Amino acid sequence: MNELNIDILERESKVVLPENLVFGKIYTDHVFEMDYDPEFGGWHNATIKNFSKVELHPAAISLHYGQSIFEGLKAYKQIDGRIALFRPEKNIERLNRSAKRMCMPEVDSNFVLNSLLELIKLERDWIPTRPGHSLYIRPIMFATEPLLGVRASETYKLIIMLSPVGPYYPEGFKPVPILVTDKYVRAVRKGMGEAKTAGNYAAGMLAQKEAKKEGYSQVLWLDGIEQKYIEEVGAMNIFIRFKDEVVTPALSGSILPGITRMSVIQLLKDWNYNINERLVSIHEVLEAYENKKLVEIFGTGTAAVISSISKLKFNEKLLMFDEVKPGELGMKLYEELTGIQYGKKEDKHGWMTYLD
Numbered sequence: 001m002n003e004l005n006i007d008i009l010e011r012e013s014k015v016v017l018p019e020n021l022v023f024g025k026i027y028t029d030h031v032f033e034m035d036y037d038p039e040f041g042g043w044h045n046a047t048i049k050n051f052s053k054v055e056l057h058p059a060a061i062s063l064h065y066g067q068s069i070f071e072g073l074k075a076y077k078q079i080d081g082r083i084a085l086f087r088p089e090k091n092i093e094r095l096n097r098s099a100k101r102m103c104m105p106e107v108d109s110n111f112v113l114n115s116l117l118e119l120i121k122l123e124r125d126w127i128p129t130r131p132g133h134s135l136y137i138r139p140i141m142f143a144t145e146p147l148l149g150v151r152a153s154e155t156y157k158l159i160i161m162l163s164p165v166g167p168y169y170p171e172g173f174k175p176v177p178i179l180v181t182d183k184y185v186r187a188v189r190k191g192m193g194e195a196k197t198a199g200n201y202a203a204g205m206l207a208q209k210e211a212k213k214e215g216y217s218q219v220l221w222l223d224g225i226e227q228k229y230i231e232e233v234g235a236m237n238i239f240i241r242f243k244d245e246v247v248t249p250a251l252s253g254s255i256l257p258g259i260t261r262m263s264v265i266q267l268l269k270d271w272n273y274n275i276n277e278r279l280v281s282i283h284e285v286l287e288a289y290e291n292k293k294l295v296e297i298f299g300t301g302t303a304a305v306i307s308s309i310s311k312l313k314f315n316e317k318l319l320m321f322d323e324v325k326p327g328e329l330g331m332k333l334y335e336e337l338t339g340i341q342y343g344k345k346e347d348k349h350g351w352m353t354y355l356d
């Protein structure tokens with residue numbers, strides 16, 4: 001039976017948050033950790049402890065063969081002072097699906113969720129209260145067994161670390177330019193694209209770097225076989241609003257099933273939009289733009305919630321949208337989702353998990 005141990009030193013002084021919170025640069029002073037080893041009955045050693053570096057053998061399988069998965073979610077201090085997490089059970093479900101795909105052990109979802117809530121209780125002073133700020137939660141699981149032979153590791157570690165973050169767009173919700181690439185692919189069907197695993201992000205870095213050089217903030221990936229169908233943006237799912245339909249690419253196996261995506265689909269259904277998950281080719285989007293049937297495009301993800309797209313470039317074609325004002329539906333979804341997350345709007349679907 002895996003039990004949660006608390007093994008911490010008293011905090012020496014009050015938590016003081018810096019003025020400017022750069023994403024993912026600051027960590028709270030405690031983490032949750034547990035280890036997996038079949039010889040100890042699987043997951044064991046579950047502990048909330050002081051933040052410390054990890055000792056890893058240089059032959060650890062995660063470093064060589066990429067058995068490493070992670071998650072990303074947020075805790076919010078709501079306007080009435082309550083602390084709430086957005087759909088954390090969905091992130092743990094996805095962690096388990098990623099684990100299965102990468103031949104890694106699954107976790108007991110309730111145990112991990114309760115341990116996470118205990119960690120956040122301890123770290124509640126680290127949750128920023130300023131508008132648009134939150135506490136980013138990063139669980140990571142990686143293989144620890146030292147072995148140069150290629151096979152799945154026998155041992156693993158799960159760590160949950162926390163990082164206070166500011167708003168994704170400090171200067172306000174601003175449309176972003178996106179570059180569509182057919183020079184590289186991120187993932188292929190039946191590959192590991194739908195898993196939140198380290199290698200998928202490594203696969204995207206060169207394209208991302210080249211897009212940045214051209215002045216684009218992220219890459220829009222096309223399918224790995226024909227480079228024809230739209231998949232997703234670097235760290236966001238994508239929605240295309242045509243005049244009479246809102247479309248998001250169907251989950252083909254090579255796209256990360258975003259929790260914001262799932263929530264946006266639900267909201268659009270609640271609002272009676274004609275929302276469809278289907279294959280959508282880049283050519284359909286280009287044609288709709290030329291025929292004035294394309295209204296707006298936006299991305300969805302935990303970090304920015306909604307990102308309106310200001311322009312989309314695909315080879316010599318350039319699709320221009322409003323570069324200053326976000327699209328109308330993107331804005332409405334942003335207001336609704338952040339309203340629910342910060343406790344300003346009714347949580348009709350019971351998406352928030354409260355700390356106490």
Ligand SMILES: Cc1ncc(COP(=O)(O)O)c(C=O)c1O
Nearest residue numbers: 235236237256258259260301302
């Ligand atoms: C590749 C990728 N796609 C989509 C998303 C959006 O997923 P979510 O809404 O769960 O944050 C993310 C971010 O986690 C991502 O890394």
